[in-house]
Amino acid sequence: KILSVVVPTYNMEKYLANCLNSFIYDEKAEDLEIIVVNDGSPDCCGVICDKYAAEDSRIRVFHKKNGGVSSARNMGLDKATGTWITFIDSDDCVEPAFLEGLYKPIADGEDVDFVHGGCLNMIDGKVVSINQSYDYHIGDETDILYLKLRGLTISKLFKADILEKIGLRFDEKMKIAEDMAFTLDYALHIKHFAFVPEKGYRYRKDNMASATSTDQPQKYDTALHSFFHLHESIVSYINKYQLKHEVAKLRLGYEAVHLQNVCIALYHNKYARKDRLNHLRNDFKDEYLELLRLAKQDKVKAIIFSFLERKRYILFDFFMKIYIDLKELKTRLS
Secondary structure, three states: OOEEEEEEEOOOOOOHHHHHHOOOOOOOOOOEEEEEEEEOOOOOHHHHHHHHHHHOOOEEEEEEOOOOHHHHHHHHHHHOOOOEEEEOOOOOEEOOOHHHHHHHHHHOOOOOOEEEOOEEEEEOOEEEEEEEOOOOEEEOOHHHHHHHOOOOOEOEEEEHHHHHHHOOOOOOOOOOOHHHHHHHHHHOOOOOEEEOOOOOEEEEOOOOOOOOOOOOOOOHHHHHHHHHHHHHHHHHHHHHOOOOHHHHHHHHHHHHHHHHHHHHHHHHOOOOHHHHHHHHHHHOOHHHHHHHHHOOOOHHHHHHHHHHHOOOHHHHHHHHHHHHHHHHHHHHHO
């Protein structure tokens, strides 16, 4: 097969059929295989998957115990036989020309290892805005890729032999930014890439049960692990390609906000004061604290996090605890 489409699904019976219908309509596309991974879904996703597989030989379904979206994507990668691999989330859908548009530079004979397309935001089944959009570009400029790269693994093509050569899989311990870490880790091993104007991927913004929703509560240890991995991926890319500070700091600014969210998770998880202070002293090294200067934030948070940046742990803990308690009280009252 030329192209494998990996579709992880969990509790998406409301959207799954629409997702599959959006790109299996062309029965002549024999070089396409669809790997649907039912991640132990308690609803009717498994039945829907099996029904579609019985009607279309290009669809292969795998049922597994629930392990999260990264686990499901990894099984899809293990089962895929295509030269190229892309991912479509089962609550999203694509426009008719999407896969063809994404594949265009390869069909035109361009020697690329990675293709990055755009996508549209969708609410209530209707397109409401552009999420990502690019002009056509073939290149090897590592700074351009770093600046333009979006973390979501959707609307991208990955070369299967590179994934296998470097043994790359999704980090199943990450619950936030696992897409970005995966994509950056992959980008460390490519020579040429393509940005294409195709943006027929419809990304659903109104499904709070989505695996990509960042509003779901996180355990502190999980949030910390996600930060560590993504930070390592970003720094590895910066160091390998010796990116200039002005280029590097943009994505590091996002990492600074990520680090702040890790700190906030520490307080949402109701640790005792002694344990909070131990985590602050032991988990946040100097190189991480230096990131805080790059964070865009309101004045109150800026003042509070300035204490952490200066290692004034007791003051930081005192004011952060008040800050979190007030926010939780406001949420309950509303």
